[in-house]
Amino acid sequence: MPRLIKDGAVIDDRWQPIDLDSDAPRAGQIASLEQWLNLADKAGTGVQLEPAEEPDTLFPHLHEIALIVINFPVFTDGRGFSYARRLREHGYRGELRAGGHFIRDQLTYLRRCGFDAFQMADESGLEAALASLSDFTEFYQAAEDQPLPLFRRRAEPTS
Amino acid sequence: MYIYDQYDQKIIDQRVAQFRDQTVRFLAGQISETEFLPLRLQNGLYLQRQAPMLRIAVPYGLMNSTQLRKLAEITRVYDKGYAHISTRQNVQLNWPALEEVPDILAELATVQMHAIQTSGNCVRNTTTDQFAGVACDELEDPRPYCEIIRQWSTLHPEFAFLPRKFKIAVCGSTEDRAAIHHHDIGLELLANAQGEIGLKVLVGGGLGRTPAIGSVICDWLDKRHMLTYLEAILRVYNKHGRRDNKFKARIKILVRAMGVDAFREAVEQEWSTLKDGPTTLTDEALERARSFFDAPDYAVIDGPAATAELDAACERDPIFGNWVKRNTLSHRMAGYRIVTVSLKSTGYAPGDITAEQLELVAELADLYSFGEIRSTHEQNLVLGDVPMAQLYPLWQRLQAAGLATPNIGYLTDIICCPGGDYCSLANAKSLPVAEAIQARFDDLDYVYDLGPLELNISGCMNACGHHHIGHIGILGVDKKGEEYYQVCLGGSQSKEASIGKILGPSFKQEAMPDVIDTILSTYVTLRQEEESFLDTYRRVGIDPFKERVYAQAH
Numbered sequence: 001m002p003r004l005i006k007d008g009a010v011i012d013d014r015w016q017p018i019d020l021d022s023d024a025p026r027a028g029q030i031a032s033l034e035q036w037l038n039l040a041d042k043a044g045t046g047v048q049l050e051p052a053e054e055p056d057t058l059f060p061h062l063h064e065i066a067l068i069v070i071n072f073p074v075f076t077d078g079r080g081f082s083y084a085r086r087l088r089e090h091g092y093r094g095e096l097r098a099g100g101h102f103i104r105d106q107l108t109y110l111r112r113c114g115f116d117a118f119q120m121a122d123e124s125g126l127e128a129a130l131a132s133l134s135d136f137t138e139f140y141q142a143a144e145d146q147p148l149p150l151f152r153r154r155a156e157p158t159s
Numbered sequence: 160m161y162i163y164d165q166y167d168q169k170i171i172d173q174r175v176a177q178f179r180d181q182t183v184r185f186l187a188g189q190i191s192e193t194e195f196l197p198l199r200l201q202n203g204l205y206l207q208r209q210a211p212m213l214r215i216a217v218p219y220g221l222m223n224s225t226q227l228r229k230l231a232e233i234t235r236v237y238d239k240g241y242a243h244i245s246t247r248q249n250v251q252l253n254w255p256a257l258e259e260v261p262d263i264l265a266e267l268a269t270v271q272m273h274a275i276q277t278s279g280n281c282v283r284n285t286t287t288d289q290f291a292g293v294a295c296d297e298l299e300d301p302r303p304y305c306e307i308i309r310q311w312s313t314l315h316p317e318f319a320f321l322p323r324k325f326k327i328a329v330c331g332s333t334e335d336r337a338a339i340h341h342h343d344i345g346l347e348l349l350a351n352a353q354g355e356i357g358l359k360v361l362v363g364g365g366l367g368r369t370p371a372i373g374s375v376i377c378d379w380l381d382k383r384h385m386l387t388y389l390e391a392i393l394r395v396y397n398k399h400g401r402r403d404n405k406f407k408a409r410i411k412i413l414v415r416a417m418g419v420d421a422f423r424e425a426v427e428q429e430w431s432t433l434k435d436g437p438t439t440l441t442d443e444a445l446e447r448a449r450s451f452f453d454a455p456d457y458a459v460i461d462g463p464a465a466t467a468e469l470d471a472a473c474e475r476d477p478i479f480g481n482w483v484k485r486n487t488l489s490h491r492m493a494g495y496r497i498v499t500v501s502l503k504s505t506g507y508a509p510g511d512i513t514a515e516q517l518e519l520v521a522e523l524a525d526l527y528s529f530g531e532i533r534s535t536h537e538q539n540l541v542l543g544d545v546p547m548a549q550l551y552p553l554w555q556r557l558q559a560a561g562l563a564t565p566n567i568g569y570l571t572d573i574i575c576c577p578g579g580d581y582c583s584l585a586n587a588k589s590l591p592v593a594e595a596i597q598a599r600f601d602d603l604d605y606v607y608d609l610g611p612l613e614l615n616i617s618g619c620m621n622a623c624g625h626h627h628i629g630h631i632g633i634l635g636v637d638k639k640g641e642e643y644y645q646v647c648l649g650g651s652q653s654k655e656a657s658i659g660k661i662l663g664p665s666f667k668q669e670a671m672p673d674v675i676d677t678i679l680s681t682y683v684t685l686r687q688e689e690e691s692f693l694d695t696y697r698r699v700g701i702d703p704f705k706e707r708v709y710a711q712a713h
Contacts, residue, residue, distance in 0.1 A: 103190075142308040
């Protein structure tokens with residue numbers, strides 16, 4: 001069974017991967033955006049976005065989606081970072097998974113943008129990669145893990 | 160200047176630890192070259208022709224004497240005893256060893272310095288006016304805004320893998336000394352009708368392969384919205400900037416492709432979800448940033464008396480007098496002058512400074528200028544707050560160390576990238592061209608007679624030497640393996656910004672001093688009384704120059 005990092009630990013992946021030949025992905029399976037938009041019964045399915053697919057079409061459905069995967073075919077294409085933030089800003093609370101060829105040195109940034117699951121193309125380094133989730137424990141910017149920018153927290157009276 | 164608190168220090172220290180671990184994994188073969196590339200670039204490390212190059216960040220060009228001494232020490236221990244001031248106000252080391260770079264970064268962190276995001280496809284060091292806080296024509300000190308942007312952009316999780324590099328410049332004065340029209344984002348501080356300070360926002364300026372002048376997308380933005388608005392611009396760019404061709408990946412190409420109105424609309428739409436959110440600046444945040452840039456403890460000086468004494472000293476020693484005239488500027492405080500330390504002496508690469516010179520400047524800053532030093536994008540250093548009465552001893556020390564060449568703003572104050580001698584991107588060498596021109600025009604009277612003149616040299620079209628915005632620009636090109644030089648005329652980095660026009664076919668290196676000579680004598684022939692080179696060019700156009708230069712070649 002494929003493995004991934006979820007909520008800071010390495011676990012088995014219960015989701016069925018994307019199958020582009022399938023007419024109707026079932027519950028528990030990940031669909032491409034096109035497949036997913038065409039599904040009559042979306043219940044229990046996940047959806048995967050590619051770099052050229054903005055998340056905006058999903059905004060009306062966010063409360064009913066259990067998994068959104070944002071695929072990184074190459075780790076240098078950073079569009080997915082903005083997509084993740086937009087999804088969280090629009091209220092998505094389900095699993096937000098980074099998939100594909102990102103690298104462990106991006107994990108802190110990905111987590112800060114709202115990803116909570118990380119499925120790396122090369123699974124061999126998953127355990128070691130956990131360490132990179134906490135490369136930083138202090139940040140300047142507001143993000144999903146820290147809603148207040150440092151300049152607002154500095155202004156708070158210290159207890 | 161800005162002083163780190165425990166938060167800043169923790170972030171910088173954690174960054175050093177992260178890069179140390181990345182370097183260890185790279186050297187152990189656990190990270191591929193491709194994967195290590197952006198990691199090292201975002202820590203300022205290039206792998207160059209002869210050795211790596213480390214670009215150290217100097218946020219908006221401001222340093223203290225402790226930092227300068229640390230830089231001197233680092234160049235001795237880890238490099239060859241000299242450093243280079245870059246055209247983005249940063250400091251570059253040309254000979255560090257890859258495996259020692261984490262140690263260098265750890266040394267820098269002890270004096271509140273780093274090399275974060277000095278390269279790579281991310282938000283780079285924010286630049287500004289080297290005379291911020293002391294210039295007479297300043298409306299608002301840009302440095303607090305630069306510091307706020309520095310913090311916001313440092314390790315920003317969303318914008319570390321942009322389509323391409325991203326440069327922001329801020330200006331708060333009548334004259335633009337930060338070249339804001341030539342940055343991905345240019346910010347100009349200005350007051351609205353009620354006298355409140357806000358920002359004019361320009362987007363899509365730049366140099367490089369496709370030079371462009373920035374377009375205004377917001378005439379006046381309340382300063383509290385600065386960061387959310389920047390975030391909206393960056394997000395539009397991150398989502399829509401081209402990633403299929405690195406030569407078309409800068410934001411200027413996106414702005415041009417969308418049209419400025421559509422781009423503005425996309426930004427406004429993105430901004431609607433960010434505006435008034437937690438990243439909106441508070442009065443406390445603005446005040447805290449401002450508090451670091453309070454005026455130093457100036458002495459109360461009788462201005463007219465000090466000026467009279469200085470005039471007398473200049474008369475007694477005309478060489479000193481000439482230096483005062485050429486390399487110092489009026490200060491907003493009575494009895495003070497702004498001093499530019501020239502790193503443009505013939506025979507030395509423009510912007511290079513030795514460890515001994517760094518230590519000397521640190522000492523002089525402590526003695527005469529409140530311990531602060533500024534770096535300029537023209538690749539010089541500035542002592543911003545020197546009492547007039549101290550100019551003479553300061554000059555004597557600078558003069559003895561080769562740091563008082565009286566050429567600031569003149570022909571031989573050349574901006575020049577490291578070029579083919581060091582840089583692996585370069586098509587041609589740039590340093591020998593600069594040196595040949597400085598050597599040819601060693602008659603200072605002629606140089607002064609030519610008036611204000613900006614001559615900028617880049618060794619390739621990435622344009623680190625800002626050749627497009629030099630009054631005279633020189634670009635190194637590769638013609639079937641041979642180094643040639645293209646000349647452009649009429650560029651300007653001022654508020655009346657312009658991009659230089661190509662004169663014609665390129666020249667061999669040895670022809671360059673003659674070509675520049677012909678261009679200059681053409682100007683001297685054509686100029687009307689007191690008319691600068693740029694004004695003459697703007698009046699007569701490129702043709703007379705073209706005729707003279709190419710007539711001679713045949």
